[in-house]
Amino acid sequence: MVDPKEWGEFRNSGLLLIINQLLHVFGWAIVFEFENDQVIKVYPARVKFRGFDNKSTSEAYVKVTNYLKENINQLDEEVKL
Template identity: 55%
Template sequence: MKKKSWNEFRQTGLLWFINSILHLFGWAIVLSYKDENDDEPTAYPARVPFRGFDEEHNTKGYQMVTHYLKKNIDYLMDEANDERDN
């Protein structure tokens, strides 16, 4: 296991992806920054009144996750294959 930052998780698009699933249940993971230079936000689950994101945010989210997959697919496949071998 390797600890990663919330900012890296967000930049992959995975925070958007997970929140799009959580929205179905009226939940979201919220990142709260003290200021624009804050590298490590406070993260907490929250109940939310909305369900889903608008088209612009969905398009950007899908692009970010697709880019992450394209960049990391070889590593992810190697990691998955290593798990099967153990």
């Protein structure tokens, strides 16, 4: 099953920061470029920075928790297939 989604939904779920935390260990990140609040380009990149500030991380954790809360029934059904 593949259900294409918009990059904005992925980013707003908090998952982008969580994934980038892991990628930062290896010096990589997924980068979003915007123009007038529209995503115009997404690409992987080598980066020198590591980690995120506490505020951004806390906000992402809240978003991921809310995503799980809103989607847990569907996720539970999908793993049973």
